[in-house]
Amino acid sequence: MNAVEIEQAISTLAERPFDRVEFPFAFLEAFGNKETTLKRLRSGASNKSDLGGVLQTNNIHINVAAPGEVTKTLAALKASPATDRAKAKFILATDGETFEAEDLASGETVACAYADFPDHFGFFLPLAGITTVTQIRESSFDIRATSRLNRLYVELLKDNPEWGTAQRRPDMNHFMARLIFCFFAEDTDIFNGTGLFTATIEQMSARDASNTHEVIAELFRAMNTKIADRAEAGIARWADVFPYVNGGLFGGSPEAPRFSRIARSYLLHIGNLDWRKINPDIFGSMIQAVAEDEERGALGMHYTSVPNILKVLNPLFLDDLRARLNDAGDNSRTLLNLRRRLSKIRVFDPACGSGNFLVIAYKEMRAIEAEINRRRGESARRSEIPLTNFRGIELRDFPAEIARLALIIAEYQCDVLYRGQKDALAEFLPLDAENWITCGNALQLDWLSICPPTGIGVKHQADDLFHSPLDQAQIDFENEGGETYICGNPPYYGSRRQQELQKLDLKQLAGATIQKWKSLDYVSGWLLKAASYTKIEPCRFAFVCTSSISEGLQVSLVWPHILDGRQEIYFAHRPFKWSNLAKSNAGVSVVIVGVRPLSDKGQVKIYTNESVRIVDRINPYLVPAATVYIETRPKPLSDIPRMTMGSMPRDGGHLILDQDEARNLLEAAPVVGRWTRRYVGSAELIRGSVRHCLWIDDGDVALARSVPEILKRLNAVAEMRRQSPLESTAEFSSRPHRFVYLAGESKVRTVGIGGVSSERRPYLPVDVFDSRTVLSNLAFAIYDGPLWSISLLASRLHLVWIAAVCGKMKMDFRYSNTLGWNTFPVPLLTDKNKADLTRCAEDILLAREVHFPACIADLYDEDSMPADLREAHERNDEVLERIYMGRRFRNDTERLEKLFDLYTKMTAGQGIARRRRAEALP
DNA sequence: AATCCGACACTTA
DNA sequence: TAAGTGTCGGATT
Numbered sequence: 001m002n003a004v005e006i007e008q009a010i011s012t013l014a015e016r017p018f019d020r021v022e023f024p025f026a027f028l029e030a031f032g033n034k035e036t037t038l039k040r041l042r043s044g045a046s047n048k049s050d051l052g053g054v055l056q057t058n059n060i061h062i063n064v065a066a067p068g069e070v071t072k073t074l075a076a077l078k079a080s081p082a083t084d085r086a087k088a089k090f091i092l093a094t095d096g097e098t099f100e101a102e103d104l105a106s107g108e109t110v111a112c113a114y115a116d117f118p119d120h121f122g123f124f125l126p127l128a129g130i131t132t133v134t135q136i137r138e139s140s141f142d143i144r145a146t147s148r149l150n151r152l153y154v155e156l157l158k159d160n161p162e163w164g165t166a167q168r169r170p171d172m173n174h175f176m177a178r179l180i181f182c183f184f185a186e187d188t189d190i191f192n193g194t195g196l197f198t199a200t201i202e203q204m205s206a207r208d209a210s211n212t213h214e215v216i217a218e219l220f221r222a223m224n225t226k227i228a229d230r231a232e233a234g235i236a237r238w239a240d241v242f243p244y245v246n247g248g249l250f251g252g253s254p255e256a257p258r259f260s261r262i263a264r265s266y267l268l269h270i271g272n273l274d275w276r277k278i279n280p281d282i283f284g285s286m287i288q289a290v291a292e293d294e295e296r297g298a299l300g301m302h303y304t305s306v307p308n309i310l311k312v313l314n315p316l317f318l319d320d321l322r323a324r325l326n327d328a329g330d331n332s333r334t335l336l337n338l339r340r341r342l343s344k345i346r347v348f349d350p351a352c353g354s355g356n357f358l359v360i361a362y363k364e365m366r367a368i369e370a371e372i373n374r375r376r377g378e379s380a381r382r383s384e385i386p387l388t389n390f391r392g393i394e395l396r397d398f399p400a401e402i403a404r405l406a407l408i409i410a411e412y413q414c415d416v417l418y419r420g421q422k423d424a425l426a427e428f429l430p431l432d433a434e435n436w437i438t439c440g441n442a443l444q445l446d447w448l449s450i451c452p453p454t455g456i457g458v459k460h461q462a463d464d465l466f467h468s469p470l471d472q473a474q475i476d477f478e479n480e481g482g483e484t485y486i487c488g489n490p491p492y493y494g495s496r497r498q499q500e501l502q503k504l505d506l507k508q509l510a511g512a513t514i515q516k517w518k519s520l521d522y523v524s525g526w527l528l529k530a531a532s533y534t535k536i537e538p539c540r541f542a543f544v545c546t547s548s549i550s551e552g553l554q555v556s557l558v559w560p561h562i563l564d565g566r567q568e569i570y571f572a573h574r575p576f577k578w579s580n581l582a583k584s585n586a587g588v589s590v591v592i593v594g595v596r597p598l599s600d601k602g603q604v605k606i607y608t609n610e611s612v613r614i615v616d617r618i619n620p621y622l623v624p625a626a627t628v629y630i631e632t633r634p635k636p637l638s639d640i641p642r643m644t645m646g647s648m649p650r651d652g653g654h655l656i657l658d659q660d661e662a663r664n665l666l667e668a669a670p671v672v673g674r675w676t677r678r679y680v681g682s683a684e685l686i687r688g689s690v691r692h693c694l695w696i697d698d699g700d701v702a703l704a705r706s707v708p709e710i711l712k713r714l715n716a717v718a719e720m721r722r723q724s725p726l727e728s729t730a731e732f733s734s735r736p737h738r739f740v741y742l743a744g745e746s747k748v749r750t751v752g753i754g755g756v757s758s759e760r761r762p763y764l765p766v767d768v769f770d771s772r773t774v775l776s777n778l779a780f781a782i783y784d785g786p787l788w789s790i791s792l793l794a795s796r797l798h799l800v801w802i803a804a805v806c807g808k809m810k811m812d813f814r815y816s817n818t819l820g821w822n823t824f825p826v827p828l829l830t831d832k833n834k835a836d837l838t839r840c841a842e843d844i845l846l847a848r849e850v851h852f853p854a855c856i857a858d859l860y861d862e863d864s865m866p867a868d869l870r871e872a873h874e875r876n877d878e879v880l881e882r883i884y885m886g887r888r889f890r891n892d893t894e895r896l897e898k899l900f901d902l903y904t905k906m907t908a909g910q911g912i913a914r915r916r917r918a919e920a921l922p
Numbered sequence: 923a924a925t926c927c928g929a930c931a932c933t934t935a
Numbered sequence: 936t937a938a939g940t941g942t943c944g945g946a947t948t
Binding site: 491492493494495496497519523546548552553578588590632634644645648728741743777807809810814816817818819 | 923924925926928929930
């Protein structure tokens with residue numbers, strides 16, 4: 001259960017009549033406890049209460065009090081030895097009238113009317129095992145509001161199916177945005193009188209809700225009619241007390257969907273929340289889930305947390321502004337110049353969602369401006385930072401609506417904070433009609449039309465503006481001498497997860513310039529668009545991207561088009577695991593990359609979660625080295641043996657046998673021993689687990705099929721392959737005894753390396769196998785590889801190289817022969833070198849054997865790696881590094897620098913040789 | 923013919 | 936129940 005679902009569950013519970021017996025269980029159920037857990041508590045099996053209540057170990061002690069005895073009961077719970085023994089985190093007492101609880105760890109208490117306990121749901125969230133509790137508690141209002149809007153939205157769609165159609169969805173979304181504005185306005189004195197909107201609806205609409213939509217429409221109509229025109233428009237008197245708002249929000253049809261009784265009560269319920277507490281920076285991200293069927297309940301999976309947003313905005317431009325503010329001290333003139341600069345800064349988020357980057361940027365800039373004004377003694381001064389300088393593009397209609405609203409609310413809240421309620425109110429209405437959030441496809445739209453050049457760069461003369469639907473921007477907006485910063489967290493879709501239309505976007509963008517455009521992640525579209533924007537309007541940009549943009553194959557595809565001699569990466573955040581309020585964040589790691597024109601000066605910084613390093617330069621692999629693009633090679637660059645990916649079964653698992661299956665099969669028909677081989681992929685290589693596969697020569701097929709179990713399996717393989725949409729797989733359905741792809745075989749031994757390995761392992765997982773062992777496509781093989789190849793593979797140098805240039809699986813190392821082995825720069829090895837390295841490899845293998853049967857995962861655990869094995873690796877590294885450098889490297893950075901350097905030299909030589917050969921041709 | 927990748931997907935503590 | 940860590944095979948070159 002996520003926070004929104006929990007909020008809904010406890011709200012429902014509070015609305016039900018109080019049941020003295022059932023309450024403790026219902027309460028626990030609302031926090032996501034399963035039926036079986038509750039059953040055990042009910043039966044008393046796991047109930048540790050000594051007071052006749054319900055006590056769940058490590059969680060909560062609940063007791064229902066006699067009427068009027070809640071405080072006394074709570075004290076008894078606190079004094080109870082069982083509470084302590086069961087390590088309860090909370091105690092709770094209620095009589096159905098009042099409600100009291102205490103967080104035993106913090107001592108924090110809650111005391112309220114029973115009906116109001118859902119207002120404190122954030123207090124109890126640790127019960128649900130939600131780890132990001134502090135984060136959520138800070139935004140508990142937003143969660144409650146989201147939850148209730150969600151219920152209303154669903155209810156309204158139920159009653160008004162036509163509002164849910166693709167055609168009318170935007171109306172529905174716009175209606176919700178208007179409602180949210182009204183709720184905010186009625187709680188912040190923007191409307192005359194607290195709660196005016198909700199109260200008016202309650203009074204004027206019938207109990208049976210039949211005319212609710214008419215009442216709301218009339219209110220909306222009033223808000224779209226200037227005071228002077230009201231008499232003529234015939235606005236109802238009860239609606240006349242509402243101010244003129246407009247600003248695009250109330251323009252257009254005032255129509256509202258019809259309300260059922262339930263929907264009406266939800267509406268009144270929402271209106272009774274205290275909307276002053278809304279956080280426009282994160283509220284939007286949550287609420288956008290309201291309108292999206294698949295995201296509903298997911299609580300904004302793609303939402304960017306405030307700390308992550310600041311990881312982008314601070315280095316992008318806010319740090320600089322703050323530094324200038326600091327430099328300016330109390331110098332009135334310098335401060336004035338800085339304020340002018342602020343007023344001309346445009347922030348453009350071409351994937352703005354519900355606008356949180358823009359809102360945070362706005363709020364941070366307002367804070368800086370407020371400090372300037374304070375120092376200049378102009379505290380109440382009106383802000384010179386126009387909301388219109390915060391622009392965005394968003395594909396989905398509802399988030400775009402919310403983004404507009406969030407900016408308006410942020411502006412109001414900043415005015416209240418820095419200038420006072422009175423000034424804020426005086427200037428708030430009517431809303432500005434300008435709207436700089438464009439709803440559309442960012443990869444299709446012309447960014448220059450949304451954020452036209454400001455005059456620092458070359459004037460934009462391109463005639464495509466002529467065709468732009470938004471070219472009024474060019475005419476209306478002057479920002480001479482201003483700055484533009486592009487930022488955001490665009491969507492990521494790996495090359496094979498893209499929808500057809502997304503593929504098309506990339507094709508249009510990169511089809512002509514990037515041959516392998518089909519391998520790009522969707523996010524690269526934003527990088528390319530930004531890069532082409534800077535050709536016209538040189539400016540800085542920074543995005544949160546999937547880390548794959550700086551790893552493996554994609555680097556040499558995308559970055560040459562971005563760093564094409566006029567741009568450089570000036571800050572980067574190394575890969576970190578993605579996380580937000582969403583329940584499960586497994587699997588994604590992201591980077592942040594900031595790009596600026598070469599002409600910009602200033603420090604270059606690499607960030608990690610723990611540190612900041614000032615470096616000379618950052619290359620597209622986000623390491624401090626020269627920009628070198630590592631491309632796949634079909635054969636090794638250095639004089640080292642050939643490596644191939646292992647054999648791929650594509651068998652639906654039917655050719656693979658676990659230990660039990662292999663044993664049973666062999667017992668049933670000993671002849672099967674001929675056709676089974678050990679089968680090794682990453683997992684087997686690393687964890688030492690044993691699996692076998694069927695490996696049947698063409699000549700043996702008839703014989704093998706006479707074994708019933710084998711026949712059954714072969715038929716299953718054939719069937720699975722027939723079903724495959726992939727031709728190359730389907731072709732092999734007639735030869736189910738064979739792997740689809742055969743990598744090769746060895747005579748003496750096979751050197752194998754795992755395809756994926758944990759980032760925590762200090763060396764890559766390498767091992768030697770006999771020639772009967774089959775390596776799967778999840779491992780790479782050097783058939784009959786010399787032992788000294790193990791020395792290379794097991795070296796720190798190689799790991800560092802792989803970590804830098806290969807792809808990643810999450811943060812884990814992902815091996816590649818073409819990208820990592822074939823590109824690995826190795827100096828020419830003498831026979832003596834090879835003999836030395838062979839010895840080192842043998843020592844490593846011997847050191848492992850001492851610890852038999854420990855597997856590689858055990859042996860190479862950073863915390864518990866055996867000393868003798870570690871020493872064997874140290875010696876291996878020592879010998880190898882002397883060949884490279886004449887000494888040991890000081891650290892991995894130095895290793896990488898040397899490798900990039902050597903790679904550049906080795907490929908440059910080849911490039912020249914190739915060119916010479918080409919020139920020599922007639 | 924050969925291989926790269928997964929806003930992942932499983933297993934395990 | 937979230938932390939840990941590598942399957943599987945289609946899509947692409």
